[in-house]
Amino acid sequence: MSAPVIQGWCPGALRPMMSGDGLVVRVRPRNNSLTASQAEGLAAAAIRHGNGYLSLSNRANINIRGVTPKSHPDLIAELMALDLVDENAENEARRNILVNPVRPHFLGDPDHYPNVPIADALADALAIPDAPRLPGKFGFIVDLGRGLRHLARDIGDIRIESAATGWYDFILRADGMPTGKLVTGDTAAGLAIEMARWFIDSGGVGPDGRGRMRDHIARGAQLPAGLAGDVPAAPEARQPKPGSYGGGELLAFAFGQVRAEKFSWLAKAGGSIRITPWRMVYFSSGLKRRRDLHDDGDFITNPADPLLNVVACTGAPGCPQALGPTRALARRLAPRVPQGKLLHVSGCAKGCAHPGAAPATLTATAPDRYDLILNDTAAGAPARTTTDAVRLTATDLFPTG
Numbered sequence: 001m002s003a004p005v006i007q008g009w010c011p012g013a014l015r016p017m018m019s020g021d022g023l024v025v026r027v028r029p030r031n032n033s034l035t036a037s038q039a040e041g042l043a044a045a046a047i048r049h050g051n052g053y054l055s056l057s058n059r060a061n062i063n064i065r066g067v068t069p070k071s072h073p074d075l076i077a078e079l080m081a082l083d084l085v086d087e088n089a090e091n092e093a094r095r096n097i098l099v100n101p102v103r104p105h106f107l108g109d110p111d112h113y114p115n116v117p118i119a120d121a122l123a124d125a126l127a128i129p130d131a132p133r134l135p136g137k138f139g140f141i142v143d144l145g146r147g148l149r150h151l152a153r154d155i156g157d158i159r160i161e162s163a164a165t166g167w168y169d170f171i172l173r174a175d176g177m178p179t180g181k182l183v184t185g186d187t188a189a190g191l192a193i194e195m196a197r198w199f200i201d202s203g204g205v206g207p208d209g210r211g212r213m214r215d216h217i218a219r220g221a222q223l224p225a226g227l228a229g230d231v232p233a234a235p236e237a238r239q240p241k242p243g244s245y246g247g248g249e250l251l252a253f254a255f256g257q258v259r260a261e262k263f264s265w266l267a268k269a270g271g272s273i274r275i276t277p278w279r280m281v282y283f284s285s286g287l288k289r290r291r292d293l294h295d296d297g298d299f300i301t302n303p304a305d306p307l308l309n310v311v312a313c314t315g316a317p318g319c320p321q322a323l324g325p326t327r328a329l330a331r332r333l334a335p336r337v338p339q340g341k342l343l344h345v346s347g348c349a350k351g352c353a354h355p356g357a358a359p360a361t362l363t364a365t366a367p368d369r370y371d372l373i374l375n376d377t378a379a380g381a382p383a384r385t386t387t388d389a390v391r392l393t394a395t396d397l398f399p400t401g
């Protein structure tokens, strides 16, 4: 099996990545939020210049696929008019900030709760010329939510989170550390940038330009006293599922992909759209015209839908690195995945759709051959190899129940 190509960077809008079906243009909505008119404009642009679909990434970004080099400049002009593009590719790449989509209302407006002001301050600090030169995948998390963390399961190197000590207590925590330092809405962004500088200065970035905070901490890196603390993070919120959640409503798309025209319809039915890293969108005030939604095969509204228990990347033929197809197999196997379990089907060992460990992963090693990996990532050691993956039973996939 050939090793996957590690790019070490993610595509952006200004710096798209070539894939098997054309350019992948990744749009990073500020604060993971789109106004209704931005959502409608984005959908129209995906129809005009892409393959007519929008897909959500696990960093709460939106991919437009199937863009040609010829149509890319026109697409960028439309995205700029919608205020969805950064000043330059470098700023775009550095603004890797995941913001809690389930923001509580504060003074009558969810954007007044410190999530958005802190994320805005971080984005501004990352856009100045002498901002820390962080690795391509290095990211920040702003996860404040009245004594709960909604992004606790999501990857982020520098984390500003709700603390266990009170509804209005926040901590700054380096990923990999069990506790963090108490911060306020005014100090959080500045100290997070200081932590990013410490990460670079203390050798967190390898000679290949890559590096993650968790690995750096695991290698024994010691945070300076001004960035360390002993305050535990707040408990995790319940696992997100379609339906009512945190006072609003979550809506899922199978494999995080939706027809652009349906996305546009959603903007009309629900107003502004928050993009989550869970391949779902969130409507803070619920979704009007919900009845229309029930009959629509584009959306997943049932929290027990078997498709919620599988994740699969683009796979073959869309991704040039894929060694086999993914989504059709995941659809076939989904009904065999017990509730509470997760099956990851990956086109190669890179595991883009689910970088962490999963109870069961099928990693393609040839067009009709898959490694079955248990409780590990897509690059883990296989428990078995099969050329007949479609016949795998629930017991084959989850032998320990």
Ligand code: SF4
Pocket: 004, 313, 314, 315, 316, 319, 320, 321, 322, 323, 346, 347, 348, 349, 350, 351, 352, 353
């Ligand atoms: S994991 Fe999937 S999407 Fe990522 S490089 Fe491999 S085949 Fe492509």
